[in-house]
Amino acid sequence: MATSRDAVRQRFLRVREAPEATRRADFKGYRRKLVIRVDNELMAELQLLKVVSGENKNAFCVRVLKARVVEALKQEKEKHDPSDWQVLIRVAREGRG
Numbered sequence: 001m002a003t004s005r006d007a008v009r010q011r012f013l014r015v016r017e018a019p020e021a022t023r024r025a026d027f028k029g030y031r032r033k034l035v036i037r038v039d040n041e042l043m044a045e046l047q048l049l050k051v052v053s054g055e056n057k058n059a060f061c062v063r064v065l066k067a068r069v070v071e072a073l074k075q076e077k078e079k080h081d082p083s084d085w086q087v088l089i090r091v092a093r094e095g096r097g
Contacts, residue, residue: 046060
């Protein structure tokens, strides 16, 4: 009869021998999820844009949002002293803002 130590060894042996998961070819790294609630009209317009342009709705929103965030941060940065800006960055990264 196997001891509990042997049982644990066997369990971890199976885990170690498990094949590594393969990533999708289009893997872009680990990303965070952001849920945005939009009205029906905007959702319909995004769907239409997807149909006519072929661009994924999520990819479109990320591209547009990224450009706007960069622009907005540039404007906000101009309003603050450089040392204050570094503090604001640290506060935001720590999730205290």
